[in-house]
Amino acid sequence: MNEDVITDLKQFIATTVSQQFYGVATKEDLKGLATKEDLAKLDQKLSAKIDVLEQKVDSIQASIGDALVTSNDTSDAQLKDHERRITLLEQRPA
Numbered sequence: 001m002n003e004d005v006i007t008d009l010k011q012f013i014a015t016t017v018s019q020q021f022y023g024v025a026t027k028e029d030l031k032g033l034a035t036k037e038d039l040a041k042l043d044q045k046l047s048a049k050i051d052v053l054e055q056k057v058d059s060i061q062a063s064i065g066d067a068l069v070t071s072n073d074t075s076d077a078q079l080k081d082h083e084r085r086i087t088l089l090e091q092r093p094a
């Protein structure tokens with residue numbers, strides 16, 4: 001084999017190996033991945049935030065419930081007062 005054939009063969013082997021390992025993660029690529037401990041910490045943070053959100057939603061629902069009760073009580077009081085006022089008006093002779 002002459003020098004040109006050997007150079008071509010080396011280039012062919014290098015290209016073939018490069019194509020076979022294209023997309024395989026390197027050690028540098030794997031350094032950026034999260035560890036189990038990182039995922040556990042993230043899970044704890046998310047759980048805490050979810051708990052806070054659930055408490056806020058519960059608080060909002062309670063406030064809405066209180067507002068509805070107050071509104072209904074006010075409407076009921078106005079209705080009863082309205083009926084009393086109509087009754088008073090009906091008793092007067094025209």
